[in-house]
Amino acid sequence: MDPLNQVRSCHLLCPKERYEKEKEHTKPAKISGQSFQFNYRIVKTSCFNENSNNLHSLFHCSKKEGEEIFYDTCENCHMKIETDTYYFCSYCNGPYHKECVESPSIYHSSDHPKHPLQLLWSEQYPNSRCCSCQGYCPFSCLLYYCLVCDFALDVICSRKPISLKIYNPKRHKHTLHYFPRKSTLACDVCGLVDDDYSHLLYTCLLCDFFVHKRCIDLPYVIKVSRHNHRLAFTPSNPFKESADCGVCYQKIDINYGEYSCVKGCIYAMHSRCALRRDVSDGKELEGEPEETYENTKIFEDKGDGVILHQGHPCHQIKLEKQFHDENKHCQACMLPFYGDGNVYRCMQSCDFILHESCAYLPRVKQFMLHACSSIDPRARVYHKLLHV
Ligand SMILES: [Zn+2]
Ligand SMILES: [Zn+2]
Ligand SMILES: [Zn+2]
Ligand SMILES: [Zn+2]
Ligand SMILES: [Zn+2]
Ligand SMILES: [Zn+2]
Ligand SMILES: [Zn+2]
Ligand SMILES: [Zn+2]
Structure with missing residues (x-):
């Protein structure tokens, strides 16, 4: 349907208009260790006010069943518009997600409970990776940001609350709780430290167990290209002798999990090395019958x-x-x-x-x-x- 035939939702502003007139702030920041000046604008209002010009006319549109829209990429976040309702700006000549238009300027998110997040606009953020979906936000988009912690959450993900609790008894016998603080704690499954919010961390404090969200569902039994037998995930075991990783040849720290041979060979890999794309396809083989060649030792x-x-x-x-x-x-x-x-x-x-x-x-x-x-x-x- 032609968006211009739709009802004009005159009380809301086009996202571009929301930051265009705002004053620029500057703060020294770092990207991958390199210093730079972080220039940003604080996006305050989403509604028409005396400062608004009338250039960006925003229309509220709704798709008919089965209808495809011609431009389906949001002008703010550059992601596809999948919902039936969206906005169209006649001046930008493009659509916007409902969320990208209706985003409040301050947002209290359970992903980052310590500080309220502020809606910012910048050409380059010190951290543009959304903590929730791990996607990198495009340049020049509105983003929820914590200026104290360099924590970023894209506008679309801000509407999808994270699971504060995860129960996966196979990975850990107790319920795991979301651990929101930026930390240098290593994941007990992969042994890696992420101190930039690039992977959400969950914990069982009773057991001093920390795990990345992405590591909760890692496979238990895999086939790797470098060993004849399948490897199974083995949690940290202080009674086990530490082996060298069959991929990177570094010692495996017995404080963290590893993948080791199910047939008892002294052969193991770091979790992160075992799941490299050139080492295994990461397919879960637990409960699957072995192929005959897997029994044949070469x-x-x-x-x-x-x-x-x-x-x-x-x-x-x-x-x-x-x-x-x-x-x-x-x-x-x-x-x-x-x-x-x-x-x-x-x-x-x-x-x-x-x-x-x-x-x-x-x-x-x-x-x-x-x-x-x-x-x-x-x-x-x-x-x-x-x-x-
Ligand atoms: Zn959008
Ligand atoms: Zn516009
Ligand atoms: Zn996201
Ligand atoms: Zn913060
Ligand atoms: Zn991990
Ligand atoms: Zn526990
Ligand atoms: Zn390794
Ligand atoms: Zn083996």
């Missing part, structure tokens, strides 16, 4: 970066970091070692050498790599292995 982990690989069963092979030798070829994929990547190399004097990633490939994937008709003589070890 190598045995001997610890300290040493494995016994079926492609070279006579000797153990050891991890070497930053290997570069264009004249040598990986026995699995046949590619030379151009980059300074990690390799597994025979600990005796044989020439057997594999890319680290090729050594971990499960047998099924190794079959896929292998083209039998034009076998390269250097691939003979794998050829033999695959035709056993």
Whole structure:
């Protein structure tokens, strides 16, 4: 429907008009450690007053059932307008969310109970990441902001109250409570610290348990590309010996959770490393039957970066970091070692050498790599292995 045929809601102002005449304030601030002058305007009123000009005529519009609007991106927050009612400014020639127009200038949010949030406009905020949806707000938009804490909440999320309590007995036996203060407390599941409100924190104070909201629902059993067996999430366990992470090779702090082999190999990963996109697809496999190849060991982990690989069963092979030798070829994929990547190399004097990633490939994937008709003589070890 043509927005201009709609009823004009004359008591409300277009969001642009709300800040245009406001005075600019300045405050020294930092973005990623870099100092800058934070220029902002305090958005005071949403209604017509004696200072308002008549340029921005705002119309209240409603979509008919099934009707699509031509421009469906809000001029303030640049997000899609999904609701049936919205506003249209004839001067800006674009639509606005109801929330973006009707936002009060001060907002008391349960996401940030310590201070009331102020509706600001700025070209660049010290923190433009909405604490609720984790999305970055566009430049030059109205945003709820705490100038004391650099806490940001976008106007749309301000209307969706957060869950103050979450009960997920699998993650923790007690109800978890929202912990609103900016802190340097590490999450007990991923071991990471976020001191910039980038991830909401929940806690059980009885048990001294802290967890990011995003970590509450992490999978319990996953398949990773670097180990033959599935890995299961294991909470902090002081009686366990700490292992090196199979991805970043740093020691895993036993104070936090980790993913470790379900078949009892001494093999574990940091939660954050195990869920990297190049390591696992993050799919929950708890209760799912194992694929047959997952039972087939292609190598045995001997610890300290040493494995016994079926492609070279006579000797153990050891991890070497930053290997570069264009004249040598990986026995699995046949590619030379151009980059300074990690390799597994025979600990005796044989020439057997594999890319680290090729050594971990499960047998099924190794079959896929292998083209039998034009076998390269250097691939003979794998050829033999695959035709056993
Ligand atoms: Zn909007
Ligand atoms: Zn306008
Ligand atoms: Zn948001
Ligand atoms: Zn605050
Ligand atoms: Zn976490
Ligand atoms: Zn508890
Ligand atoms: Zn790691
Ligand atoms: Zn294992």
